[in-house]
Every structure is written in C-alpha cells, then in structure tokens.
Amino acid sequence: MTAFTDGQIDAPKRPWYKRIFGSGGPVIPVVRLQGVISQELKPGRLNIASVAPLLEKAFKFKKAPVIAIIVNSPGGSAVQSRLIAQRIRQLADQHEKKVLVFVEDAAASGGYFIATAGDEIIADPSSLVGSIGVIMASFGFVDAIARLGIDRRLYTAGKNKSTLDPFLPEKPEDIERIKQMELDIHDVFIDYVKSRRASKITLPDDEIYTGEFWTAKRGLGMGLVDGLGDLHGTLRERFGKDVTIKSIAPKRGLLQLPNFGLSARGDIAGDVIAKIEDREIWSRLGL
Structure with a gap:
C-alpha cells in the first residue's frame, strides 16, 4: 500500500522522435513522500513498507543526473523516519546518485529527519522546517x-x-x-x-535541537536548508528547459483501491480515527 497519492507530478510526454532516438533533456525521477509517518498501513501514512519500492524504482534510472524527493510531512514515528532516511542513503550510495529533497508545506520532526537524507534540501520560503x-x-x-x-x-x-x-x-x-x-x-x-x-548548521546545539520549527526563509541562514525554490524551477535551472520530470507513483488498479484510499469493509472507523490523529499532528504546525 501507499500513504501518498495526492499532488502527483504528471510530466508531459516528449515528442515521439525524442523518445525513439533518446534526444532531449534528462529524465529525473521524483518520489513524493507526503503524510504522517507511521507503521500503520493506512491511507495518508508513510512507512518503509510503502516507500521503499518507490525509492528503489526511482534509483533504477541509471541515466538520471539526480534523484528528486518531495517531502511534505509533519513527522511521526521515529523508527519509520530513520528507516526511510537510511534506505535513501543506502540507495544513493549503491547507485552513486545525488539526492535533491524539495520541501513543500513542512519537513518537521520525522519529516525533517527524512529530508536530511538528501544531499541538498530546497524549500519554499514559507515551508516549515526543523522541530528536532x-x-x-x-x-x-x-x-x-x-x-x-x-x-x-x-x-x-x-x-x-x-x-x-x-x-x-x-x-x-x-x-x-x-x-x-x-x-x-x-x-x-x-x-x-x-x-x-x-x-552547514550555524547555531549551537541548545538553539537548534530544541524541538522548535522555523520557516525555510529563516532556516536557510541557520543551515537547516540549502536553498529556496521549488522542484520545477530548480530542475529547469540546473538541467535545462527540456528536463523531463518523471513521477514515481504506485500503480492504481481496481483491485488495489482498498489500499490506496478506500477502506476495506469493516475498517472505516479505523480510517476515520487515523485521519483525526493525522489532523492533530499537522495542527501542531498550524497547518
């Protein structure tokens, strides 16, 4: 199952002659990690079981100059956060690939743990980061x-x-x-x-590891992020206007629907409780 299906990036198809002859810009795989981090296999949750297959697929793009990962998470399970971050680094070292992490609304607590697995962290100025x-x-x-x-x-x-x-x-x-x-x-x-x-971090331990979170605009000067920007703009700037962004997302089929947002009969109450819990975790950041 997966815990993230919203906001996927749909890359435009390249012209047929470019697809056949291999011309055009580079193809960069993008994995979206969005949601609360939890061991539970429920919609909207991130864990190593749901994330690892997508990461492994992304790193199989041998010609990709980098691997891009979008993080949008308020945190959650410490163990699952570490397992996901560790898997990112294992694959990056194995395939000798650089990893660019792009933060959307938040990379806080466990979300920031995962973000630090990237070689660079790039965030919107209003993104929330930290909460260590x-x-x-x-x-x-x-x-x-x-x-x-x-x-x-x-x-x-x-x-x-x-x-x-x-x-x-x-x-x-x-x-x-x-x-x-x-x-x-x-x-x-x-x-x-x-x-x-x-x-990279410029502040002493007793100021940075307090559990406090900041906007990425301020986090840039603190060393929590490496740059301000968004995925499309950054990749086009670095790899040219012909760059193709390839979303690595789970395949959705009729038989898979219970695992991608529709509860199996009898588990609706559990999903409602999970959504309430997720809402409470996001609300700690004011989101």
Whole structure:
C-alpha cells in the first residue's frame, strides 16, 4: 500500500522522435513522500513498507543526473523516519546518485529527519522546517471513571506493565522512565542530523535541537536548508528547459483501491480515527 497519492507530478510526454532516438533533456525521477509517518498501513501514512519500492524504482534510472524527493510531512514515528532516511542513503550510495529533497508545506520532526537524507534540501520560503525533538502524548481518565462510578480491574505480571495506562494515576517513576526514552530517541535524531549537516548548521546545539520549527526563509541562514525554490524551477535551472520530470507513483488498479484510499469493509472507523490523529499532528504546525 501507499500513504501518498495526492499532488502527483504528471510530466508531459516528449515528442515521439525524442523518445525513439533518446534526444532531449534528462529524465529525473521524483518520489513524493507526503503524510504522517507511521507503521500503520493506512491511507495518508508513510512507512518503509510503502516507500521503499518507490525509492528503489526511482534509483533504477541509471541515466538520471539526480534523484528528486518531495517531502511534505509533519513527522511521526521515529523508527519509520530513520528507516526511510537510511534506505535513501543506502540507495544513493549503491547507485552513486545525488539526492535533491524539495520541501513543500513542512519537513518537521520525522519529516525533517527524512529530508536530511538528501544531499541538498530546497524549500519554499514559507515551508516549515526543523522541530528536532521528541513528543509523546496520552490522556488521563482517572477522575472521569471515578465520577461515573466505574471500578476498573487490571491484572499484570511485571511491575511496570501498566505504564501509560490512561485509567491509572501517573507515577513519578513512570514519568522519569518515559522522559529517558524520549531523551534516547532525541539523541538518535540529533546524531543523524549532525552526521548529515554538522558542517552547514550555524547555531549551537541548545538553539537548534530544541524541538522548535522555523520557516525555510529563516532556516536557510541557520543551515537547516540549502536553498529556496521549488522542484520545477530548480530542475529547469540546473538541467535545462527540456528536463523531463518523471513521477514515481504506485500503480492504481481496481483491485488495489482498498489500499490506496478506500477502506476495506469493516475498517472505516479505523480510517476515520487515523485521519483525526493525522489532523492533530499537522495542527501542531498550524497547518
């Protein structure tokens, strides 16, 4: 399945004589990574399972001067973000290709993690970038069930098995343990960004790795992005007006529709919940 189907780039077909004799500008494959990053195989979600086949197809364009990747994501799963970024670099090294990343609305948190896998990051001046931090959220319903007169019964083996249970009071030791997990994950994020952009970032650690996000216009001076612009303009400027942009997107067929936006019967409620969760993550950026 895939988690991104909107806004695909449709490249105009070259004249027949150019297609036959191989004349004309270069063909550059483009992979769009749009949506919340999650291990769930649901519409609008990005993960290594949905992304890897598209990346592998793009890197098979042997004559392509570069591989272009569009990132439009507010973040999500730390693990899936790292797996996707890692796969991009593996393929880039294997095929000896440069990767240009183009940011649309946002490359924030896990979206920025993926963006840093590019050799260059180019964004619209109003794009949101950064948010190099970790967040975990939950709800507490202890007072609610007490007011309703509900007596909850929970049985566990292992003293910490009930951590994050929303119907139990928070325990200081649970909060401390969760905070340490966040710090561990944050360290992985910071180390990866440094491995890719340490020579470009101009601000000290305590100003750049705070979880804050900025417009790309400001991020350019901070070293978070390498340039301001858009995909079409940048590729035409660098590779000529005859450049052909080839969208690498999943094939859509009648039998594939349940995986590309239409839920299988019985899973509609799950998709509605997923969309609400996605909306909440995007809203953290004001988008």
